[in-house]
Amino acid sequence: MNKERIMTILITGATGFIGKHLCLTLLQQGCQVQALTRSPASLTQLTGFLEHHGAPMQHFSVLEGDLDKAGLGLAALPNDIECLVHLAARFAWHLPRHTARATNVEGSLRVAELASQLGCRLVFISGFMLANTGYLSGLGINPDHSSHTNWDRVYRRTGGYEASKLESAFALRAYATQHRLKTVEVQPATVAGHSETGELEAGQPLYGLLDNLAHGRLAMIPGSAGHWLPLIPVDTLARAIAAACTDDNPPDTLLVLDRTTPNLKGLLQEAATALGTTAPRRHLPMGIMKALLSIPGLPGLLNVARESLDFIQTCRFDTSGTDLFLRLHGIEIPPFGRSLRASGQRYRLTLNPAPQAPRRN
Ligand SMILES: NC(=O)c1ccc[n+]([C@@H]2O[C@H](COP(=O)([O-])OP(=O)(O)OC[C@H]3O[C@@H](n4cnc5c(N)ncnc54)[C@H](OP(=O)(O)O)[C@@H]3O)[C@@H](O)[C@H]2O)c1
Known part of the structure; x- marks a missing residue:
């Protein structure tokens, strides 16, 4: 049930901090990794990092794409993808609402559409604040009725980054339910x-x-x-995300924090x-x-x-469910x-x- 499988995994945000470590972990586990990237400079850094760590580069390939473009700006649909990991986001403070939404909400929905077209599992990364029910209710978000949320108010109170990540998580959950898409939502703590x-x-x-x-x-x-x-730690998180990709029957949510x-x-x-x-x-x-x-x-x-x-x-x-899943995969914090x-x-x-x-x- 929990054996590691050789599979082809597409990753958005592969050039980011978590993305680099996830690419390395998956390549070391024998997976084929395709990195969706928009910037040649970031790609050079990523390949330099992977080569430096001795990753088997023959299993690594690149797909040019941009979350901000219609259809992700893809020239053609990738083949044989079994799992799509969605890490890409605009991750900065003081983001204007429209900029944050364009990538983190609308771009995320484009990624979900791609997973649906490919018929593959979507592993998306939200954040641990999604598990803080008091915080959500203080912002006027009822997770069971998120469509009733006054998002203007949430954006004003939390800023563009956090509000767009919250909005994106609820939009992806709704999309997955509507389109019967298998998803795993990974909710990481602040990454060390x-x-x-x-x-x-x-x-x-x-x-x-x-x-x-x-x-x-x-x-x-x-x-x-x-x-x-x-x-x-980033390496523990990367191993947890990798397990969410390769496990035959992963939980719907993983709250990954120490x-x-x-x-x-x-x-x-x-x-x-x-x-x-x-x-x-x-x-x-x-x-x-x-x-x-x-x-x-x-x-x-x-x-x-x-x-x-x-x-x-x-x-x-309460991280007991995630802790059990991590133990099954031999992952220790x-x-x-x-x-x-x-x-x-x-x-x-x-x-x-x-x-x-x-x-x-
Ligand atoms: N780090 C944390 O403490 C933390 C905690 C909880 C959750 N998260 C979530 O984890 C995810 C990854 O975080 P990180 O720390 O690795 O972020 P990061 O280092 O800032 O990386 C962000 C990635 O997103 C890509 N990206 C941004 N806009 C894009 C676009 N329009 N099209 C395609 N790719 C785009 C960037 O590509 P370029 O190289 O081209 O810019 C980069 O690869 C994010 O969703 C973040 O919200 C992070």
Whole structure:
């Protein structure tokens, strides 16, 4: 039932942080991987990454496509795809609503149409906030009646990125029901670096947190002792997504987060130790922090976007179903401190690269 199968998998967002690690994992497991990409520069980085890690490149191919174009801008339909993984998204703060929707909602529906045309499984990536029912109801979203949602209000309250990811998840669920499409919705926590090498990219939210800590921009801890930011290492997440592709009968939803992530204070202490700096000790209530960040100029000065604070919550999650699925696939979430230390140490190296040996002429 849970054996790994050789199959052909198409991936959108293959050039992104999670996408690169997913391509590597699937290739290492013997799958054929097709990467849907729109940018030659990103593709060069992806192939460089895969080659550097010794991936079997004869099983890797590319399909040119763009979520923002009708029919994804595909010249022809790909052949023999058994599973489509949808990772691509505009992932940034301060996104205008129409820009965020164009890619994250309308583009996602184009990807679902493609999966439906190909008759294959769609594994799509939403986020762990979809499992936070209190947060959703605070935004006026009833998951059982999402068509009644006032999306204008959600966009105003959470910003373009998060609102479009929420809208996209509900739109994809509705499309799948209507078209009888087999889907797996993967809901990852905030993604940490690789659990051993600490590889983490500059655009990632955790990188921003480490950067602020390293530069002394984080004087106080946002929220209370109950607030936390659940993490998951990128390699564990990649293995979980790969299992969602290859398992014969995967669950409809996978909530992939490390329940042992400590509260934000503990996370910052662990990160500060890895960075060789000191962590803030005093809390600043979330309401005050958000109010401060609505003062023009302050988000830039503090290098914190108000919308990023929505991911720091007090809600705890039941991951027992996902944990069981991961165990069946032999996937263990590594000890929390290890991956955060690796991310912190790797970040430190980017600030102070190891000295090069002197060149001889
Ligand atoms: N990282 C996290 O902490 C986290 C947590 C929860 C959920 N997620 C979700 O996981 C997914 C991947 O995240 P990530 O961190 O890997 O993001 P990322 O590094 O920013 O990568 C985004 C990917 O989307 C592609 N893309 C953007 N617009 C596109 C378009 N119009 N057409 C085709 N491709 C397009 C990018 O391609 P280019 O190279 O061409 O720009 C890139 O490959 C996203 O859906 C995100 O919402 C991430």
